[in-house]
């Protein structure tokens with residue numbers, strides 16, 4: 021057991037974890053944050069994507085001990101004070117989700133993309149989302165949602 | 181507040197989204213119960229082997245392990261083997277299919293033992309310690325070797341690997357072929373596909389031992405059917421079972437089944453008296469969840485010299501896999517009426533032989549039989565066009581069934597409503613067909629590296645399953661009805677209880693639109709309940725693009741009954757005759773006396789207090805309706821795929837994808853478009869990327885997401901969509917169904933496009949998936965042949 025200390029969605033946690041515990045399972049089973057989904061066993065699907073110090077990572081590839089001292093954001097931490105993040109709003113308006121299982125990972129990966137590239141093209145989004153699989157939407161509405169969120173975030177950034 | 185607004189056809193946003201966007205969805209994987217134990221399955225690594233013995237000692241002693249059971253240990257738990265609900269012929273061979281194998285394994289992934297442990301990791305770790313003494317036997321994995329002389333038999337008790345042969349004939353086929361000027365014969369294969377819903381399967385079972393009750397949460401499309409079949413398999417009275425399908429993360433048919441893991445967790449919960457849980461790993465799901473397709477097809481068209489088709493003959497071999505799951509044998513037959521597609525003719529013959537192999541069972545995967553049939557006819561009509569020297573658009577036009585209602589197809593079915601030419605014309609216009617052909621010619625003339633292909637698919641499909649009598653005549657083991665209960669609560673909200681169980685299709689939203697319009701209440705005031713057999717006791721569930729055309733219509737009709745009753749109660753309170761009332765926007769108004777009115781909510785309150793009801797009326801404002809449609813629905817459309825083919829690398833890129841679908845009246849355009857997007861994506865995936873492959877010994881070579889390519893956003897094109905609207909006459913809403921159309925239509929459009937793009941080299945053949953290697957090889961062969 022190793023003792024780790026990390027901030028998840030703004031809340032500080034201390035926990036003893038097995039060295040082999042994956043961050044995804046730590047979040048789901050120890051912290052009860054079941055919005056982070058597990059869709060595969062080969063780091064292929066991206067359903068488990070979270071932000072680690074602001075960067076999107078597949079939490080099934082990271083060990084919980086690697087998150088020691090880090091800042092983690094999961095889908096449960098996206099909205100602030102009940103106000104949806106622009107990416108959540110955009111997925112809603114553009115029908116970027118059907119069954120919703122890939123969605124937490126898609127949202128977090130999209131936030132990661134937009135923090136690096138606030139004005140991506142359709143093709144840039146498609147390539148940046150390569151590690152996130154969706155079987156329901158055919159991706160078009162996901163891409164449209166990310167484009168819309170980017171525009172929304174740029175205009176609120178310009179306004180502030 | 182009542183409102184006159186009409187929601188059906190309008191753009192409302194989905195009610196399902198808020199929980200799913202914030203991580204508050206309730207998926208089975210996230211359910212934990214006090215005292216819950218974790219189940220893992222030891223599985224055969226061999227395609228075929230005899231089990232000479234199993235030593236569970238080491239596994240039983242592993243950390244956290246509570247119990248280990250073999251198939252023999254569990255033998256007394258079953259009242260019946262795993263169910264198969266579609267014995268398509270009298271003489272079909274149905275092998276016993278025990279949830280945990282007893283004396284032999286027949287495919288890689290066949291379960292041989294179950295480990296129960298305190299944690300999932302402990303259970304999975306201990307699975308490796310289960311020591312099975314296997315006597316490995318020769319396996320057969322593909323249809324042709326399974327039918328070869330002296331082939332190893334999957335089931336020793338049968339004298340061959342053939343499972344059944346089903347035939348269907350309409351008209352005098354031999355006469356049609358005898359008088360034909362042109363006969364073409366084509367051979368195609370349908371690769372095996374892995375459905376890959378992104379949510380892996382999972383099950384949690386809560387027993388209440390003193391009561392003998394069980395609650396089963398399952399990632400299922402069919403909670404109601406599952407309840408019946410769990411009861412029959414486990415020998416538990418049906419009334420003691422409650423099945424819940426909470427949020428389900430995609431299905432595409434793969435969750436339309438009764439799986440070994442679900443019933444095993446159920447009997448373990450009974451045996452151990454504690455809650456049990458199993459969650460599939462993705463790779464485990466690759467062997468333990470049904471696969472789709474896997475057919476060898478031969479199709480013959482007989483035509484006159486102008487290319488007008490007289491007769492059809494289709495003969496297919498369908499890989500069943502090692503056992504028959506819920507509708508394994510019937511799945512190919514869902515395409516058995518569609519090998520003539522949207523075209524006319526005098527006579528039709530179809531035959532299908534199911535074949536056992538040492539592979540994971542096949543079953544319904546998005547489209548189920550219809551993508552296979554559509555692929556065959558849509559490729560064959562192109563071949564016919566080539567044979568008579570007619571363009572793909574023109575050959576289709578020449579053969580379309582006429583516009584009309586109850587139009588007799590050569591297959592013998594009457595199609596609800598047809599208007600194929602209008603739809604094709606619209607697609608051709610949107611496409612700018614002439615300009616594309618000119619560009620293709622120009623690229624050919626200059627020997628461009630990237631050549632252009634244009635492929636059409638003018639599909640028709642049959643869905644909305646549907647008339648119970650017809651399903652009965654096909655030996656299908658269940659009905660085709662669906663149910664709805666609608667009640668207006670005393671505080672004014674409308675509760676809609678539906679028998680359909682969604683897993684991404686947005687029923688809550690669409691049903692809210694339907695009910696809000698029919699009852700004249702607001703969209704927000706409609707609450708849709710589903711997916712729990714205790715809350716929604718009657719239903720036939722979600723598959724075969726049936727939800728809207730059957731269950732959605734049941735909601736519409738139940739709302740109609742509510743309004744009828746409300747009208748009688750309103751008339752009573754306003755002291756007029758029911759026919760003196762107008763109903764609009766949720767308000768009953770006395771004709772000609774606009775100030776005398778009452779809202780449906782006021783009526784609901786009065787029905788609840790029941791202080792003053794007309795004679796003979798029961799309290800409460802509620803109605804139940806079961807809808808059993810008189811016919812299937814037959815959506816149709818034109819899909820066009822424009823590909824760019826790199827002549828040096830064989831890489832195929834989709835430059836444009838246009839889909840003009842006709843699914844009758846549309847309730848929610850955004851949801852319909854989303855269904856088309858997702859459906860087309862799965863068809864493109866089949867055409868270009870996906871194929872499950874077995875090694876000769878039965879090993880699944882495409883064993884994980886690393887070597888089975890589920891396409892990402894980077895591989896998918898932008899879709900251009902439009903619609904024509906030809907309302908169905910199979911139901912009062914005029915709706916058809918759109919869940920599978922995209923998948924049914926798209927694969928042939930893509931492959932026709934690739935063939936078209938290489939046609940100047942004399943290429944006429946292409947097999948799915950059209951990978952760069954395959955396309956490159958085809959180009960080399962064609963060039964070699966030309967040289």
Ligand code: FES
Pocket residue numbers: 057058059060061062063064065066067068069078079080081
């Ligand atoms: S669960 Fe992490 S990538 Fe699939």
Ligand code: FES
Pocket residue numbers: 116117118119120121122123153154155156157378429430684
């Ligand atoms: S919405 Fe179902 S997998 Fe993406």
